[in-house]
Amino acid sequence: MKDKNIVPTQRERVMRENDFIVSKTDPKGIITYCNPIFIEFSGYTEEELLGTQHNIVRHPDMPRAAFKLVWDTIQSGKEVFAYVKNMCKDGGYYWVFTHVTPDFGPSGNIVGYTSVRRCPSRQAVEKVIPVYQQMVAAEKAAGARDAIGAGTQVLVGLLTKTGMSYDELVFSL
Numbered sequence: 001m002k003d004k005n006i007v008p009t010q011r012e013r014v015m016r017e018n019d020f021i022v023s024k025t026d027p028k029g030i031i032t033y034c035n036p037i038f039i040e041f042s043g044y045t046e047e048e049l050l051g052t053q054h055n056i057v058r059h060p061d062m063p064r065a066a067f068k069l070v071w072d073t074i075q076s077g078k079e080v081f082a083y084v085k086n087m088c089k090d091g092g093y094y095w096v097f098t099h100v101t102p103d104f105g106p107s108g109n110i111v112g113y114t115s116v117r118r119c120p121s122r123q124a125v126e127k128v129i130p131v132y133q134q135m136v137a138a139e140k141a142a143g144a145r146d147a148i149g150a151g152t153q154v155l156v157g158l159l160t161k162t163g164m165s166y167d168e169l170v171f172s173l
């Protein structure tokens with residue numbers, strides 16, 4: 001279970017160049033596998049992670065619309081790439097560049113998801129921070145019911161302005 005009392009701190013853990021943080025979930029986002037690097041960065045034990053919703057590492061600075069986009073994409077059977085700020089058990093944080101893919105069963109149905117995360121470039125993180133800040137601000141202003149729509153609008157506005165698709169934007173950073 002996610003502990004709602006964790007207070008976010010400014011303590012950053014930076015991924016090393018050759019690190020891969022890997023996890024697998026069931027179709028509902030419950031963690032079924034985590035590698036040692038995930039355990040190291042999140043600060044949770046394997047026992048705490050397995051059987052728990054993946055939002056255990058959700059950071060309050062992350063816009064809800066970002067996760068909506070991730071879930072919409074993977075549930076439709078496609079892969080997705082995203083920059084994510086995650087929260088450690090001690091309130092610290094770590095930035096990742098994640099690739100999430102659906103896992104298919106023999107009949108083509110989705111039986112779970114796999115995420116592999118690499119160290120993002122500092123330059124990309126610096127560009128993502130203000131975008132996520134704008135999205136979170138719009139989500140807060142809109143209120144819980146309209147949050148995802150408001151956050152999505154900020155992202156769509158940026159894509160329209162740059163003339164890029166989401167994937168093009170992510171890989172241009």
Ligand SMILES: Cc1cc2nc3c(=O)[nH]c(=O)nc-3n(C[C@H](O)[C@H](O)[C@H](O)COP(=O)(O)O)c2cc1C
Binds near residue numbers: 024054062114115
């Ligand atoms: C394979 C997989 C990996 C995920 N990895 C993360 C992650 O590292 N951090 C995170 O905050 N959410 C991750 N999520 C998304 C969470 O399931 C959840 O949607 C998100 O944390 C938002 O939580 P909330 O719906 O409670 O706001 C992942 C989902 C899947 C399917």
